[in-house]
Amino acid sequence: MSPIIELRDIDKKFGAVHALKKVSLSINKGETIALVGENGAGKSTLMKILTGAYTKDSGTILIDGKEAFFNDTISAKKFGIAQVYQQAELWPELSVAENIFLGEQDMSRHGLVNWKYIFQKAAKLLEKYNIPIKETAKVKDLSVASQQLVAIAKVLIRNPKVVIFDEPTAVLSDKEVNILFNIIRMLKKEKTTIIYISHRLEEVFELSDRIAVMRDGAMVTVLENQNLAKSDLIAHMLGRHINALYPEKNTVESDEVVLELRNVSTDKVKDISFTVKKGEILGIVGLVNSGRTETARAIYGIDRIKQGEMLLFGKPVNFKSPTDAVKHGLFLAPEDRKKEALVQIRPIRENITLSNLKLISRFGLCNMQKEKALVGKMMQDLRIKADSMESNVNTLSGGNQQKVVIAKAITAQPKILIFDEPTQGIDVGAKSEINSLVQRLGREGMSIILISSEIEEVQGMCNRIVVMRNGTVAGIVESNIDDSKHILDLMYRSANDAKLQQAN
Amino acid sequence: MQNYNKQIEKQSQTGLMYIVKSYLKTQAIPLIVLFLMVIISSFLSPVFLSMANAQNLVVQIALSMVVSMGMFIVILTGGIDLSVGSLVALSGVLAAGFMRTMSVWWALLFTIAICTFLGAFTGLIVAKLKIAPFIVTLGMLSFVSGLSYWYTQSSPISWRTLEGAYVINFIGSSKIFGIPVLAVIWVVMILITAFIMRRTIIGRIMYGIGGNETAVKLSGIDISKWKIFPYAFSGFCCGLGGILLMSRLGVGSPTSGTGLELDCIAAVVIGGTSFSGGIGNVSGVVIGVFILGIINNILDLLNVPSYPQLMLKGAIIVLAVILSTIRERRQ
Numbered sequence: 001m002s003p004i005i006e007l008r009d010i011d012k013k014f015g016a017v018h019a020l021k022k023v024s025l026s027i028n029k030g031e032t033i034a035l036v037g038e039n040g041a042g043k044s045t046l047m048k049i050l051t052g053a054y055t056k057d058s059g060t061i062l063i064d065g066k067e068a069f070f071n072d073t074i075s076a077k078k079f080g081i082a083q084v085y086q087q088a089e090l091w092p093e094l095s096v097a098e099n100i101f102l103g104e105q106d107m108s109r110h111g112l113v114n115w116k117y118i119f120q121k122a123a124k125l126l127e128k129y130n131i132p133i134k135e136t137a138k139v140k141d142l143s144v145a146s147q148q149l150v151a152i153a154k155v156l157i158r159n160p161k162v163v164i165f166d167e168p169t170a171v172l173s174d175k176e177v178n179i180l181f182n183i184i185r186m187l188k189k190e191k192t193t194i195i196y197i198s199h200r201l202e203e204v205f206e207l208s209d210r211i212a213v214m215r216d217g218a219m220v221t222v223l224e225n226q227n228l229a230k231s232d233l234i235a236h237m238l239g240r241h242i243n244a245l246y247p248e249k250n251t252v253e254s255d256e257v258v259l260e261l262r263n264v265s266t267d268k269v270k271d272i273s274f275t276v277k278k279g280e281i282l283g284i285v286g287l288v289n290s291g292r293t294e295t296a297r298a299i300y301g302i303d304r305i306k307q308g309e310m311l312l313f314g315k316p317v318n319f320k321s322p323t324d325a326v327k328h329g330l331f332l333a334p335e336d337r338k339k340e341a342l343v344q345i346r347p348i349r350e351n352i353t354l355s356n357l358k359l360i361s362r363f364g365l366c367n368m369q370k371e372k373a374l375v376g377k378m379m380q381d382l383r384i385k386a387d388s389m390e391s392n393v394n395t396l397s398g399g400n401q402q403k404v405v406i407a408k409a410i411t412a413q414p415k416i417l418i419f420d421e422p423t424q425g426i427d428v429g430a431k432s433e434i435n436s437l438v439q440r441l442g443r444e445g446m447s448i449i450l451i452s453s454e455i456e457e458v459q460g461m462c463n464r465i466v467v468m469r470n471g472t473v474a475g476i477v478e479s480n481i482d483d484s485k486h487i488l489d490l491m492y493r494s495a496n497d498a499k500l501q502q503a504n
Numbered sequence: 505m506q507n508y509n510k511q512i513e514k515q516s517q518t519g520l521m522y523i524v525k526s527y528l529k530t531q532a533i534p535l536i537v538l539f540l541m542v543i544i545s546s547f548l549s550p551v552f553l554s555m556a557n558a559q560n561l562v563v564q565i566a567l568s569m570v571v572s573m574g575m576f577i578v579i580l581t582g583g584i585d586l587s588v589g590s591l592v593a594l595s596g597v598l599a600a601g602f603m604r605t606m607s608v609w610w611a612l613l614f615t616i617a618i619c620t621f622l623g624a625f626t627g628l629i630v631a632k633l634k635i636a637p638f639i640v641t642l643g644m645l646s647f648v649s650g651l652s653y654w655y656t657q658s659s660p661i662s663w664r665t666l667e668g669a670y671v672i673n674f675i676g677s678s679k680i681f682g683i684p685v686l687a688v689i690w691v692v693m694i695l696i697t698a699f700i701m702r703r704t705i706i707g708r709i710m711y712g713i714g715g716n717e718t719a720v721k722l723s724g725i726d727i728s729k730w731k732i733f734p735y736a737f738s739g740f741c742c743g744l745g746g747i748l749l750m751s752r753l754g755v756g757s758p759t760s761g762t763g764l765e766l767d768c769i770a771a772v773v774i775g776g777t778s779f780s781g782g783i784g785n786v787s788g789v790v791i792g793v794f795i796l797g798i799i800n801n802i803l804d805l806l807n808v809p810s811y812p813q814l815m816l817k818g819a820i821i822v823l824a825v826i827l828s829t830i831r832e833r834r835q
Contacts, residue, residue, distance in 0.1 A: 300722075326724025334722055341722070343715035345782050354712055355723045357705045364704050412724070 002065065004029040004193050005050070005081075005162065010059035012045060019045045021218045022059070027162075030191040032184070034204040034225075037214035037237055038454065043197050046214070047164050050195075051083050052076040080161030084152050084168055092140035097122035099139050100154045125157055129183045145176040152183065162193040169200060170289055181207065199287050201230060201492055213237055234488050238455070246460030247436045254278040258447045259416055261299070263308035268294040269471045271308070276416065281438065281448045283458030283479070286468030287491055292451050293335060295468065296418045299449075300332045301325040331355065331414035333405050335421040335451075337398070341405045344394040348386055349375045351393055351404055355412035378407045382437065399430025406437055417441065420451045435461060455484050455491075467491055533831070534775055534791040541798050549805040557801070559684060563752070565797035566686040567592070568767045569790070570745040573697040574623075574738030575768040576789045580714045581731065582781030583630065583637035585738045587622075587644035588745075588768055592761035594652045595619050595746020599672075600661040600756030608668025616743035622648060623739015627732035637735075645765075652758035660755035676751030686748055693744070698786040706733060715782030770821040771796050773828055 003026040012020040020042050027033050035043045048054040050061065052070030061068045063079055070076045090099050097119045109117075122135040131149050139147060148171050155163060165184075169177050184207055187194060198204055204211055205225065213220040213236045220236055259276040269291040276282050286292040297303040299310065301319030309316050312328055319325040322332070334340035342351050352375050353360050360371040375389050382403045386396055393401055402422060409417055422438065423431045438461065442448055452458050458465045459479045467474045467490040474490040528535075545552045571588050578585045595615050602611035626644050630637045663672055678685045701707035709730050712720040721727045750756045775792030777784025799820060803813045 302722075321726065322722050323724050323726040331724070332722055339716070340718050343712050343719050343782070345715045346711055350708060350711070354708065354720065354725070357708060357725075361705050364706065366703055366705060366708065368703075408723070 002029065003027055003062075004064060006060075006062040006065075007046070007050070008060040008062070010046065010049060010061070011057045012049060012054065013057055019217050020049070020056075021216075023214070023217070023219045025212055025219055025222065027193060027195065029193055030188070031209045032188055032194040032196060032207055033222075034208035034211045035195060035197045035214065036199075036201070036204055036211060036233070037220075041214040041237075042217040043214055044166065045217075047083065047166060047195070047197065050076065051081055051164065077158075080158070081164070082155040082158055082160035082162070083164040083166065084155050085166060090139050090147060090150060090154075092138070094139060095135065096126075096133055096137050096139060096142075096150050096153075097135040099150055100125065100135075100157050104157060121157075122153075125153055129153070129156065129179075129186060131179060131183075145172045148172060149176060149179060152180065156183070156187075160192065162195065163187060164195045164197070166197045167199065167288075168196075169198065169203060177203075199492060201233065205230070231485060234485055238484060238488070246457075247432070247439050249281075249439070249461070249463060258313055259299070260311040261308070262311070264295075264298055264305055264310060265307040266294065266298045266303040266305055268303060269298060271472050272298070273308075273473065274466050274476060276447050276449060278447055279442050279445050280464070281442045281450055281462045283462030283465040284449060284451045284468060285453070285455055285458045285465055285487065285491065286474075287453065289471075290468040290491070291471035292453075292468050293420055294471070296332060296420055296449065296451055299325070300330060300418060326355075326412065326414075329415035330418065331409050331412040331416070332418045333409045333420060333422065335424065337401050337405060342393045342401060342408075345392055347390045347392055348379070348384065348396070348404055349389040352378055352407045352411055355408045359411065359413075374411070375407075378411065382407055383433070397430075399434070402430065402434060403437075406434065410441070414446065416447045416449070418449045418451070421453065422450065423452075423457065455487050459484060459487070469493065531776060531785075531788050531791060534788060534795065537774075538791050538795050538798075541795060541802075545798060545802040545805075548802060552802060552805060557805070559679075559682075561797055561801050562687040562690075563684050564801060565793050566684075566690050567745050567749050567761075568764065568771060568796065569690040569793045570693050570748060571738075571741050571764060572768045572771045572789050572793050573693055573786070574734070574741030575765075576697070576772045576775075576777060576784065576786065577701070577710055577734040578637070578738050579769070579772050579777050579779065580781060580784050581710055581734050582714050582717070583731075583734060584641065584769070585623075585626070585735060586638065586641040586765050587626065587648055588738065588742050589761040589764035590645045590649040590652065591619050591622060591739060591742035592746040592749060592764055593758050594622075594648050594655075595743045596750035596753070596756035596760055597652050597656045597661055597758055598756070599747050599750055600663040600666075601655060603663055603666045603668055603672075604661075608671045611668070612671075612747060615747065616740060619743030619746065620736055620740040623742070624732055624736035626739070627735030630735060631728045631731035641735075649758070656756070656758050658758060660753075660757035660759075662755045663750065664754055672747075672751045675748065686751075689744075689748065693741070694786060694790055700737075701786055706730075710734065711782060713781070714778075766818075766821060767796060770824060774821075774824045776828070779825075779829070 006026040008024050009022045010020050010024070011022055023042065023046055035046070037043050045054065049056045052073045052075055055071060061070065068079065091102065094102070100122050101118050119135055126133055126135055131153060133142065133146055133149060139150060142150065148168065152168070168180055172180060184194060196204065196207055205228070208225050210222055211225055211228070211233065212222045213233070215237065223233065223236070254277060256278040257275045258278050261272050261274055264272045272295055274282070284292045284295060294303065298305055301321050301324050305318065310318070317328060319328070338344060343354070349371065353371055360367055360374065372389065378384075379386070379389060384400050384403045384407065386400060393404055396404065406422075419438065422434055438448060438450065450458060450461055462479055465477050465479055465487065467477060467487055469491055474493070477487055477490070551557050571592065575585055575588060598618060599611050599615040602614055622644065626640050629635055629640045663669055675685055675689070680688060701710065709720065709725060710733070712725070713727065713731065717727060746761070749760055753760060771792035772784070772789050773779065773792070774795055775784065775788030775790070777788060799817065800813070803816065808816075
């Protein structure tokens with residue numbers, strides 16, 4: 001069997017981040033290949049290069065044995081490569097049929113829309129793949145799961161040779177998952193090549209012929225899906241072991257509970273319960289959309305708590321805004337440095353003191369001397385490398401920007417600090433420095449909630465870890481007792497699995 | 505380690521040289537344009553560089569200078585204020601009208617207070633209800649304009665014969681050591697605005713909101729409170745500006761101030777303030793106002809009729825915004 005797609009030594013850098021390191025993968029015609037790996041392993045980047053959304057720095061793409069040059073998504077489409085996106089990008093005001101056909105050439109005749117043809121063909125398509133949706137329904141009236149099915153139908157109408165599914169089941173319930181799997185099996189019969197990206201390993205085992213494992217931008221291995229043990233696959237995904245990236249943990253913890261969540265629910269998370277002790281670094285780990293960031297948003301007063309209660313030093317609190325939360329001694333260092341954490345076009349000095357303007361002002365007037373002294377000390381303390389404290393934050397490297405975020409958080413003098421993905425997208429050196437800083441803050445008595453998508457990180461940093469899945473707590477584990485496989489299992493276990501266990 | 509200490513020392517150097525340097529860096533283009541315009545103008549008209557014309561120029565730009573200060577902070581925070589022209593007119597008619605029934609000082613105070621309040625009201629809607637400032641201020645423009653016409657029954661109110669006219673006369677026509685009082689007033693307004701923006705936490709928060717509203721909000725700062733300030737301050741500037749204009753016109757007129765928003769937006773943008781917010785400073789706005797003022801001034805001196813003047817001004821303004829947008833995109 002000849003490969004329909006062959007990727008050879010694909011390399012891609014984003015600034016200092018080496019997203020893909022000489023990745024090679026050959027995909028046979030008609031096979032279903034699964035692509036797995038942790039967040040940031042490079043799966044999505046690789047697919048974006050294949051569909052032409054990104055251009056590669058080096059390497060070759062062969063389609064049917066001929067070299068292909070994709071500079072935009074249109075040429076990939078012409079080759080018959082189609083991707084179903086994670087979030088449905090549809091026109092909510094239009095009907096299902098119109099959505100399926102928008103952007104297709106044969107929807108019009110002589111410049112006029114051929115309505116009869118569109119509705120008939122859409123109905124036929126939906127029937128063929130057993131998708132229980134009326135072609136005349138408006139997309140905005142459908143559930144999110146049904147919308148995802150429409151997005152899939154929109155791809156199928158083109159009769160693509162290769163279909164890429166990127167986390168297709170993230171928003172689907174069991175019923176729609178069955179419909180989707182049925183579609184995929186039909187496509188397989190029609191000899192359509194399928195690339196299936198998923199965090200849910202059971203799906204991968206069920207659907208794929210081969211499984212390609214990526215880690216840190218490299219292709220680790222491609223495994224045949226026969227007699228493959230789940231534990232082996234996870235070992236390949238996780239790879240290296242925890243090393244000197246993580247400083248010694250604080251073992252002496254007080255028993256004083258500073259924050260307690262009791263069955264907290266918002267629009268995005270449900271039934272969250274855990275406690276944070278004084279000086280503790282509590283880890284929260286989970287996949288994208290598992291509710292880890294949403295939990296932080298609930299605590300910090302961004303999303304309203306609908307049910308349950310939150311106790312701060314034993315007293316119930318209900319924050320209406322971040323301003324409220326900050327007043328009560330909380331602070332959030334957000335995940336996105338550019339969009340949420342820092343004012344990129346303002347100097348380091350102003351960013352650091354923005355979290356506590358009272359500290360450097362009296363009657364609204366800034367005391368520049370005091371401010372410069374404070375910022376100078378902070379920069380020396382955290383070893384922030386910059387030309388001057390007047391440099392704009394956007395001139396700094398990612399690691400130094402993250403240190404500015406920490407400096408800003410320290411300046412706020414919070415009792416509880418929520419740290420969302422503190423080491424995302426920064427190099428190893430800065431990573432270990434930041435980890436030491438976080439440990440130091442814990443020893444000094446600050447309680448820290450460390451949110452991460454990396455199991456390694458929470459294991460290296462925290463004694464207790466809250467594992468999240470599908471918007472709720474899947475389990476709370478002790479990192480010195482439970483191993484990473486147990487945590488992974490909690491993170492990835494699907495709804496089906498849980499039911500099976502119950503049945504047993 | 506020693507190197508590192510040196511680096512920190514360097515970090516605390518923010519002396520005069522640093523300020524001058526960074527100023528030249530950000531304001532180089534507007535400064536060059538201003539300089540070229542002065543040279544070209546002095547060739548085009550022999551009277552341009554005369555003392556009398558200089559005095560005339562600083563009086564002519566008084567209104568747009570004062571109102572541009574408010575517009576600057578609004579645009580810096582990512583907003584826009586289209587109601588300035590009508591607020592200026594309202595200020596003029598209210599001041600003149602109030603003078604009929606109360607002392608001139610109370611009249612001026614009430615007028616400025618009302619304009620500030622109207623601005624704050626705009627700000628409240630923008631900040632609390634999160635409505636686009638474009639729409640809110642457009643509605644305010646119509647509302648305030650209607651209010652002025654209603655209050656005056658669409659005929660101007662003269663203040664010259666009223667008690668306390670000497671105060672208004674002093675503002676509009678007097679000089680202190682050869683410097684028009686109007687110029688003194690706008691200089692003071694520039695200093696006040698610069699002080700607010702550089703030395704107070706208000707300025708800090710305004711730059712922060714313009715640069716990244718989310719980051720400011722997540723830092724625990726109550727955005728919905730602070731976003732009222734730019735519009736209230738703009739209202740204050742319009743109140744003051746309307747009195748300045750009235751003092752020159754001899755009447756409070758509901759038709760005055762028309763089209764002022766375009767002049768002020770142009771001055772602010774020509775002066776290097778970014779439409780997307782967060783970038784810009786007071787000195788740039790001052791240069792912007794001077795550039796537009798000189799264009800008006802030289803066209804007057806060359807006896808260009810007022811309609812072609814309008815056309816030319818519109819073209820220049822759009823061109824300036826195009827250039828500044830291109831510059832931003834490059835960065």
